[in-house]
Amino acid sequence: MTWLRSAFQDELDGVTATLVGLSSLVSDAISKATHALLTANLSEAEAVIAADDRVDDIQHELDARIIDIIARQQPVASDLRALVTALRMSADLERMGDMAHHIAKITRLRHPGAAVPSELLLTIEEMGKVARTISDKVGGIINSRDIDKALEVERDDDEMDKLHRKLFTTLLDPKWPHGIETAIDITLIGRYYERYADHAVSVARRVYFQVTGKFSK
Amino acid sequence: MTWLRSAFQDELDGVTATLVGLSSLVSDAISKATHALLTANLSEAEAVIAADDRVDDIQHELDARIIDIIARQQPVASDLRALVTALRMSADLERMGDMAHHIAKITRLRHPGAAVPSELLLTIEEMGKVARTISDKVGGIINSRDIDKALEVERDDDEMDKLHRKLFTTLLDPKWPHGIETAIDITLIGRYYERYADHAVSVARRVYFQVTGKFSK
Numbered sequence: 001m002t003w004l005r006s007a008f009q010d011e012l013d014g015v016t017a018t019l020v021g022l023s024s025l026v027s028d029a030i031s032k033a034t035h036a037l038l039t040a041n042l043s044e045a046e047a048v049i050a051a052d053d054r055v056d057d058i059q060h061e062l063d064a065r066i067i068d069i070i071a072r073q074q075p076v077a078s079d080l081r082a083l084v085t086a087l088r089m090s091a092d093l094e095r096m097g098d099m100a101h102h103i104a105k106i107t108r109l110r111h112p113g114a115a116v117p118s119e120l121l122l123t124i125e126e127m128g129k130v131a132r133t134i135s136d137k138v139g140g141i142i143n144s145r146d147i148d149k150a151l152e153v154e155r156d157d158d159e160m161d162k163l164h165r166k167l168f169t170t171l172l173d174p175k176w177p178h179g180i181e182t183a184i185d186i187t188l189i190g191r192y193y194e195r196y197a198d199h200a201v202s203v204a205r206r207v208y209f210q211v212t213g214k215f216s217k
Numbered sequence: 218m219t220w221l222r223s224a225f226q227d228e229l230d231g232v233t234a235t236l237v238g239l240s241s242l243v244s245d246a247i248s249k250a251t252h253a254l255l256t257a258n259l260s261e262a263e264a265v266i267a268a269d270d271r272v273d274d275i276q277h278e279l280d281a282r283i284i285d286i287i288a289r290q291q292p293v294a295s296d297l298r299a300l301v302t303a304l305r306m307s308a309d310l311e312r313m314g315d316m317a318h319h320i321a322k323i324t325r326l327r328h329p330g331a332a333v334p335s336e337l338l339l340t341i342e343e344m345g346k347v348a349r350t351i352s353d354k355v356g357g358i359i360n361s362r363d364i365d366k367a368l369e370v371e372r373d374d375d376e377m378d379k380l381h382r383k384l385f386t387t388l389l390d391p392k393w394p395h396g397i398e399t400a401i402d403i404t405l406i407g408r409y410y411e412r413y414a415d416h417a418v419s420v421a422r423r424v425y426f427q428v429t430g431k432f433s434k
Contacts, residue, residue: 084284168401
C-alpha cells in the first residue's frame with residue numbers, strides 16, 4: 001500500500017499547491033484593483049477584470065480534480081475532511097477574486113472620473129494593503145499550516161473592520177462635500193474589501209480547524 | 218446489494234429533505250426581515266436575527282452528515298457529485314439566511330426610526346416578494362428536480378436586478394431629499410436582496426446541472 005498512499009499524498013500536495021497559486025492570483029488582483037481604483041487607471045482595471053476568468057477556470061478545474069480524487073481514492077476520516085475543506089477554500093478564494101473584479105468594475109464605470117474622492121484615498125489605500133497582506137498570509141498558511149499565522153489573520157481582519165468604520169465616519173461627516181453617487185460607490189467598495197477579508201479569514205479558520213480540531217473563534 | 222443501495226438512497230433523500238427545510242427557513246426569514254424593515258418593527262427584526270442561529274446549526278449538522286455519508290458509502294460518479302452539490306447548496310442557503318439577518322440588523326440599528334424612506338417602500342416590498350418567490354421555488358426545485366422551474370428562477374432574478382436598478386435611480390434623483398446615511402442603508406439593503414437572489418439562482422443552476430449535465434447559462 002505504500003506507493004498508493006504516497007500517490008494519494010502527491011495528489012493532496014497538488015491540491016494544496018493549486019490553492020496557494022489561487023491565493024497568489026487573488027492577492028495580485030486586489031493589489032492591482034486597488035491601484036487602478038486610486039489612480040483611475042482604466043487599462044489596469046480592465047486587466048483585473050480579464051484576469052478573473054483565469055481564477056474561475058482554475059477553481060473549476062481544481063474542484064473537478066478534488067471530486068475525482070475522492071471518487072478514485074475513497075479517502076475517509078481526516079483525508080476526506082482535508083479534501084472537502086479544500087473545496088471550500090477554493091470557493092472562498094474564487095469569491096475573493098470576484099471582489100477584486102467588482103472593485104475594478106467600479107473604476108471602469110467612473111472612468112475617466114475617479115470613484116474615490118481625495119479625502120478617502122489614504123483609507124482605501126490602507127484597505128488595499130491590509131487585503132493584500134491577508135491573502136499573502138493565507139497563501140503561506142495553506143502551505144505551512146502554521147496556526148499562529150492563522151490567528152494573526154483575525155487581527156488583520158479587525159484592522160480591516162476599523163478602516164471600514166473610518167470610511168463610514170468620513171461619509172457621514174455633515175461636511176461631506178460629495179454627492180450620493182460617490183457615497184453609493186464608497187459603500188459598495190467598502191463592502192467588497194470587507195468581504196475579501198472575511199473570505200480570507202474563513203480560509204485561515206479552516207486551516208486552523210484542520211490542524212487543531214478546534215474552532216479559532 | 219439492493220438493501221445497501223436503498224439505505225444510501227434513504228440517506229440522500231434525507232439530505233434533500235433537510236435542504237428543502239433550509240430553503241423554507243430562509244424564505245420565512247426574508248419575508249419577516251422585509252416586513253420588519255418596512256414597518257420598523259424591532260421585535261420582528263430581533264426574531265429574524267435569533268432565528269439565523271438555527272439555520273447555521275442545521276447547515277453545520279447537514280454538512281457533517283454529508284461528509285459522513287461520503288466516508289461510509291464511498292459513492293462514485295453521480296452519487297458523489299450529488300452529495301458534493303448538496304454541500305454547495307447548503308452553503309448557498311446558509312448565506313441567504315445571512316442576508317435576511319443583515320437586513321434585520323439594519324432595521325434594529327435604525328429603530329425607532331425607519332431605514333427605508335416612504336418613496337422606496339414599494340420597491341423594497343417588491344424586492345422582498347421576489348426574494349421570497351425565488352426561495353420558495355428553489356425549495357420546490359430541490360425536491361422535484363424540475364428543470365423548467367429552475368430556468369424560471371433566472372427570470373425572477375432579472376426582475377430582482379430591475380428592482381435593484383430602480384433603487385439606484387431613486388437614490389440618484391437630484392431631488393433625493395434624504396441624506397447620506399439613508400443612501401448608505403439603501404445601498405447595502407439593495408445589495409443584500411440582490412445577493413439573496415444570486416444564491417438562490419446558484420442553487421437552481423446546480424439542480425439544473427445535476428439533472429441535465431449542462432449549464433443553464
